Amino acid sequence: MSNRHEPFVASGDIQPSPPPSSVVGPIAWVRENLFSGVANTVMTLIGIYVIYSLLASLVPWLLLNSVWNASSLQDCRSIDNGACLAVIRERYLQFIYGFYPTEERWRPVVAFVLMLVALWPVLFAGAPRKLLYASALYPATAYWLIWGGTIWGPLAVMAGPIVGIILYRVFDKVLSGMMDEGIAGILSMAGALLLTITWWLFAVVQVDAILGSILNIGLEPVASDKIGGFLLSMIIGVSGIAGSFPLGIALALGRQSNLIFIKALCTGFIEFIRGVPLITLLFVASVLLQYFLPPGTTFDLILRVVIMVTLFAAAYMAEVIRGGLAALPKGQYEAADALGLDYWKSMRLIVLPQALKISIPGIVNTFIGLFKDTTLVIVIGMLDPVGILGPIRADQNWNGIVWELYGFIAIFFFVFCFGMSRYSLYLERKLQTGHR
Amino acid sequence: MSDTAVLDREIDRSKLQISDEIAIEITMMNKWYGDFHVLRDISLTVNRGERIVVCGPSGSGKSTLIRCINRLEEHQKGTIIVDGIELSSDLKNIDKIRSEVGMCFQHFNLFPHLSVLDNCTLAPMWVRKEPRKEAEDRAMHYLERVKIADQALKFPGQLSGGQQQRVAIARSLCMNPRIMLFDEPTSALDPEMIKEVLDVMVDLAETGMTMICVTHEMGFARQVANRVIFMDQGQIIEQNEPEEFFNNPQSDRTKLFLSQILSH
Numbered sequence: 001m002s003n004r005h006e007p008f009v010a011s012g013d014i015q016p017s018p019p020p021s022s023v024v025g026p027i028a029w030v031r032e033n034l035f036s037g038v039a040n041t042v043m044t045l046i047g048i049y050v051i052y053s054l055l056a057s058l059v060p061w062l063l064l065n066s067v068w069n070a071s072s073l074q075d076c077r078s079i080d081n082g083a084c085l086a087v088i089r090e091r092y093l094q095f096i097y098g099f100y101p102t103e104e105r106w107r108p109v110v111a112f113v114l115m116l117v118a119l120w121p122v123l124f125a126g127a128p129r130k131l132l133y134a135s136a137l138y139p140a141t142a143y144w145l146i147w148g149g150t151i152w153g154p155l156a157v158m159a160g161p162i163v164g165i166i167l168y169r170v171f172d173k174v175l176s177g178m179m180d181e182g183i184a185g186i187l188s189m190a191g192a193l194l195l196t197i198t199w200w201l202f203a204v205v206q207v208d209a210i211l212g213s214i215l216n217i218g219l220e221p222v223a224s225d226k227i228g229g230f231l232l233s234m235i236i237g238v239s240g241i242a243g244s245f246p247l248g249i250a251l252a253l254g255r256q257s258n259l260i261f262i263k264a265l266c267t268g269f270i271e272f273i274r275g276v277p278l279i280t281l282l283f284v285a286s287v288l289l290q291y292f293l294p295p296g297t298t299f300d301l302i303l304r305v306v307i308m309v310t311l312f313a314a315a316y317m318a319e320v321i322r323g324g325l326a327a328l329p330k331g332q333y334e335a336a337d338a339l340g341l342d343y344w345k346s347m348r349l350i351v352l353p354q355a356l357k358i359s360i361p362g363i364v365n366t367f368i369g370l371f372k373d374t375t376l377v378i379v380i381g382m383l384d385p386v387g388i389l390g391p392i393r394a395d396q397n398w399n400g401i402v403w404e405l406y407g408f409i410a411i412f413f414f415v416f417c418f419g420m421s422r423y424s425l426y427l428e429r430k431l432q433t434g435h436r
Numbered sequence: 437m438s439d440t441a442v443l444d445r446e447i448d449r450s451k452l453q454i455s456d457e458i459a460i461e462i463t464m465m466n467k468w469y470g471d472f473h474v475l476r477d478i479s480l481t482v483n484r485g486e487r488i489v490v491c492g493p494s495g496s497g498k499s500t501l502i503r504c505i506n507r508l509e510e511h512q513k514g515t516i517i518v519d520g521i522e523l524s525s526d527l528k529n530i531d532k533i534r535s536e537v538g539m540c541f542q543h544f545n546l547f548p549h550l551s552v553l554d555n556c557t558l559a560p561m562w563v564r565k566e567p568r569k570e571a572e573d574r575a576m577h578y579l580e581r582v583k584i585a586d587q588a589l590k591f592p593g594q595l596s597g598g599q600q601q602r603v604a605i606a607r608s609l610c611m612n613p614r615i616m617l618f619d620e621p622t623s624a625l626d627p628e629m630i631k632e633v634l635d636v637m638v639d640l641a642e643t644g645m646t647m648i649c650v651t652h653e654m655g656f657a658r659q660v661a662n663r664v665i666f667m668d669q670g671q672i673i674e675q676n677e678p679e680e681f682f683n684n685p686q687s688d689r690t691k692l693f694l695s696q697i698l699s700h
Contacts (some may be wrong), residue, residue: 334508335545339559339611340535342527349558353549433549433591 072397098228148219153208164196228383237371243310248317273315286380324359364424454485465514489657492667538608542620546592578606598629618649
């Protein structure tokens with residue numbers, strides 16, 4: 001054979017044609033993914049066997065032989081040998097609400113439905129943007145619905161930021177006449193923020209009391225120790241998630257700051273919180289925190305726990321977001337600078353949207369971890385779902401029951417955590433803008 | 437690094453007017469990175485309408501020089517006056533100068549999370565507070581000028597390198613800059629894309645824009661620049677009109693550099 005090739009010139013275009021059936025369609029998929037080789041075929045068969053064995057014991061236990069109607073574990077066992085789901089049927093309301101008064105239980109339900117409405121514009125870009133303003137009112141509304149009391153307290157809390165914004169405007173106008181615009185802006189921002197926090201810490205309780213004595217509009221108050229079960233998990237989890245996200249962003253930016261004081265403060269906070277177990281912080285919340293607050297303020301235990309969980313998650317969040325910030329090419333910061341965007345605008349418009357997108361898996365990881373960590377509040381005597389287990393299992397009728405109750409709690413947590421995980425995948429897909 | 441992408445078009449030299457007005461004045465500017473003295477006693481005056489090409493071996497400080505002009509890098513000694521404003525640590529002056537001076541980077545640095553159009557309207561809308569409609573109209577105008585208007589709704593990641601660099605130029609132009617800085621705009625591009633970017637830059641020169649380009653495109657330097665600056669080890673070694681610079685270099689270092697980049 002010689003190495004010479006015949007000269008060649010293409011005589012025309014070859015038109016694209018549909019692929020053969022061995023490449024597309026369900027049969028091709030099965031062949032390609034399940035039986036593509038000896039190893040793959042063996043693993044597929046083993047997988048099928050494992051799934052079959054699981055179902056073979058689970059289906060009779062959970063579905064075919066399970067008992068829904070019985071008054072005690074003995075009853076259950078005498079009827080059939082499957083799962084004793086009668087305990088769930090008898091106690092599920094306690095799992096959901098804890099010891100929340102029966103006739104007031106519509107309130108958490110309304111709060112839950114309103115939460116879904118409030119989350120809609122936050123999570124999905126398709127929702128009307130104006131709804132975001134309504135979402136901003138949700139925290140105070142939910143607080144009022146769940147804890148009850150006069151309507152004045154939540155209204156006073158909501159008034160805080162509005163008054164703060166008005167104060168900021170006034171300060172800004174007055175001060176910009178006297179000094180440099182940038183400094184005036186920072187000063188009035190700090191002033192308004194300080195006054196708003198002072199208002200929340202010292203004035204809200206009094207305003208609530210005074211207005212409440214004049215005109216008592218409100219709901220029956222419900223004490224914190226009555227709140228338990230999934231309701232408690234949701235309160236701590238959702239507030240923790242909502243609070244730790246912005247705080248984490250602020251900490252991550254602070255840690256990257258050129259201002260050495262802010263940088264040291266944020267780094268110190270993050271390292272301290274990460275170095276301490278959550279349980280320690282929860283004990284601090286339940287026992288120690290009271291000593292540090294101004295005398296006379298009674299801080300609700302759930303609120304204290306929410307604050308601690310938020311701070312704890314925020315430290316982790318900050319590190320996750322810092323990873324995203326570090327992954328962003330330096331050119332992005334430079335391009336934003338070169339266009340004349342100031343620090344806040346370049347962070348808000350250029351850096352954070354990209355850094356947060358990179359950090360989505362880590363952020364959702366932290367959220368899921370936080371949500372599951374809410375079960376730790378059992379150590380300070382709060383009755384979250386796992387805490388509710390104790391009284392049920394101590395009940396003579398249900399003594400000895402394990403799988404059904406833990407399984408029920410597991411399903412609850414799985415549904416929410418899996419939901420968050422799916423949402424994060426959806427978000428990643430939606431934010432995909434072609435390869436970089 | 438050669439004459440590969442020689443421009444095949446006639447340039448209307450009559451449009452390339454240089455005025456007496458001074459756009460940039462740099463006097464005895466020095467910069468250090470830690471102990472390393474990157475820029476040494478740089479003095480340079482740029483008139484409005486000038487097209488200056490800065491060349492030199494890598495590490496000679498040419499990128500650093502133009503990045504000092506819009507304060508992406510801070511200089512430690514000497515003065516830089518841009519458009520009559522002296523660069524100091526005053527943030528307001530810096531932001532003002534940055535919105536007057538456009539810049540294109542070697543790696544384009546488009547914002548990948550925004551569409552091409554949004555890349556162009558972002559700075560006018562947020563820095564200049566223009567209404568969206570007005571910003572979009574001008575963005576489309578410039579995108580048309582760089583011949584990429586049909587891609588306005590795509591994301592940067594979906595475009596080729598040459599297209600991205602043209603968008604980057606349009607993005608800078610949307611701020612109506614009076615000076616444009618180019619930091620090796622064609623170094624990251626394939627040969628066939630270099631030409632489309634250089635074409636846009638020639639168009640820009642013909643509008644009378646003041647331009648400072650760090651580039652190794654000697655064809656561009658010959659035909660468009662009115663001055664070529666050669667830098668080595670942080671100093672300006674030689675500057676001259678392109679004709680003289682290429683045909684009759686004075687310094688040995690310039691001769692060596694030119695022989696290296698023009699030999700193939």
